[in-house]
Amino acid sequence: MKYTYKNTIVSILFIILTNFSFGQTNEIKITFIGNAGFHMTDGNTNIYFDFPYKSGAYGYMTYDETELNKIKDNSIFIFTHKHADHYSKKIVKKLNGKIYSGSNRKKISRLEKDISDFKIKSFRTKHRFSFNHYSYIIDWHGKKFFISGDTEHPETIGLIKGIDYAFIPTWILFYAKEKNITIDAKTKVLYHLYPNQKVEEKPTTDFIIFDKQGMNIK
Numbered sequence: 001m002k003y004t005y006k007n008t009i010v011s012i013l014f015i016i017l018t019n020f021s022f023g024q025t026n027e028i029k030i031t032f033i034g035n036a037g038f039h040m041t042d043g044n045t046n047i048y049f050d051f052p053y054k055s056g057a058y059g060y061m062t063y064d065e066t067e068l069n070k071i072k073d074n075s076i077f078i079f080t081h082k083h084a085d086h087y088s089k090k091i092v093k094k095l096n097g098k099i100y101s102g103s104n105r106k107k108i109s110r111l112e113k114d115i116s117d118f119k120i121k122s123f124r125t126k127h128r129f130s131f132n133h134y135s136y137i138i139d140w141h142g143k144k145f146f147i148s149g150d151t152e153h154p155e156t157i158g159l160i161k162g163i164d165y166a167f168i169p170t171w172i173l174f175y176a177k178e179k180n181i182t183i184d185a186k187t188k189v190l191y192h193l194y195p196n197q198k199v200e201e202k203p204t205t206d207f208i209i210f211d212k213q214g215m216n217i218k
């Protein structure tokens, strides 16, 4: 009887410890879901950008319903704006977790109290037909991620130095070139493509093209 009791305690401790160390991955994993939507996690905190959106909106990418079931509990959802290819009012209403978009984006800085590993800053950026469009910079232990969203204006990203991963639509490359603006990013992640859209950019080491849903960056 005593032995079993001890055994149970040992097993419980083992489960707690292995789960704990599993949580401390100390690296960021990013999974592309579709359009400008992706999941970012360090094993402890789960952040979704521009997801859930309306599947197939404006001829952009569809996604399987199972993607919604995969959403982790107590996640953080950050939206650049509320166009249907980035945001679904219907689905977002049913989410539990913290939801940020233009209207409450200033509260995002308060997150640092709970999730000290991530520092998140928002920038107002312009996008046609949207009065409330924001780009974000995420700092995770000095690793910088820039989330551009749909903005057509490369001026904001042009001001930021030492980005590790810049999530940008192809048109930002075009406008940056036109305006002679340098994007100082080690890796440019081209996202928000149409299904089967081909990108001219060569898949060199400083480019990742989000053309296959489910692909990962580690």
Ligand SMILES: [Zn+2]
Pocket (backbone or CB within 6 Å): 083, 085, 086, 150, 192
């Ligand atoms: Zn869009």
